[in-house]
Amino acid sequence: MTDVSDLSHFRRWAKLRDGSPVLIRAIRPDDRDKVVAAFHKLEPRSIYTRFFSYRKELTEDELGHLGGADFITEVVLVAALGDGPDEALIGGGSYHARAAADGVQIAELAFTIEEDHQGQGLCTLLLALLADIARSRGIARFEADVLPSNTPMLSVFHHSGLPMTRASVEGVVHVVLDLGDGAHTQAGSPAGEADGRCQP
Numbered sequence: 105m106t107d108v109s110d111l112s113h114f115r116r117w118a119k120l121r122d123g124s125p126v127l128i129r130a131i132r133p134d135d136r137d138k139v140v141a142a143f144h145k146l147e148p149r150s151i152y153t154r155f156f157s158y159r160k161e162l163t164e165d166e167l168g169h170l171g172g173a174d175f176i177t178e179v180v181l182v183a184a185l186g187d188g189p190d191e192a193l194i195g196g197g198s199y200h201a202r203a204a205a206d207g208v209q210i211a212e213l214a215f216t217i218e219e220d221h222q223g224q225g226l227c228t229l230l231l232a233l234l235a236d237i238a239r240s241r242g243i244a245r246f247e248a249d250v251l252p253s254n255t256p257m258l259s260v261f262h263h264s265g266l267p268m269t270r271a272s273v274e275g276v277v278h279v280v281l282d283l284g285d286g287a288h289t290q291a292g293s294p295a296g297e298a299d300g301r302c303q304p
Contacts, residue, residue, distance in 0.1 A: 214248070
C-alpha cells in the first residue's frame, strides 16, 4: 500500500522490465524546465495521442497546472532516470478529482511516457500507485478519454485488474475504472501485458 501521509515528498524506486532503475516521485514546482525538456523529446504522434491535437509547446496554463498540484484533489507523479540535478524525466501520471453527478468522488486520469521507455511497464506502475493514493482519499473511480487508436493504453486499463467499463462518445473511448476493493495491479510490479504507450 502506498504511504500517502505526505504525498508532496513521495519517492519510490522501481525497476522497468529491462531492469533499469526508475524513480517515481511527486512533481515539484522547480520541475518546469525538466517537464518542458521531456515534452520536446516526444514524437508528434505521442503528443497528439495525449492532447488530441498537435502542438510544439505546453501552454502556460498546463505548466501551471502541473506545478500547482496540491496532492489532495490533484496528484502528479513523474518518472525519472537518475536522481538529483542530472535526472531526466521520462514520463508521468496524474489525476484530478471532482464530485460526480451521483455524489461520489471520481478522478480524471492522464499519462505520458517518452517513446524510448514505452513497453517497459511504467504506465502500469504509475496506474497502480495512483489507484492506491486515490483509494486512500475516498475516490470511487477513475475516468479517462482515450483515442480508439491508442490500443496500448486501452490494454493497460484492461489488464489493470480494475473492473472496467467503456463507451464510445463522439469518436473517443470513455473508460471508467472502479476503485472498489477488488483486485488491482500491485504497485511496484509492472507486470501488465500492454506495451505501455500511455497517453490517454
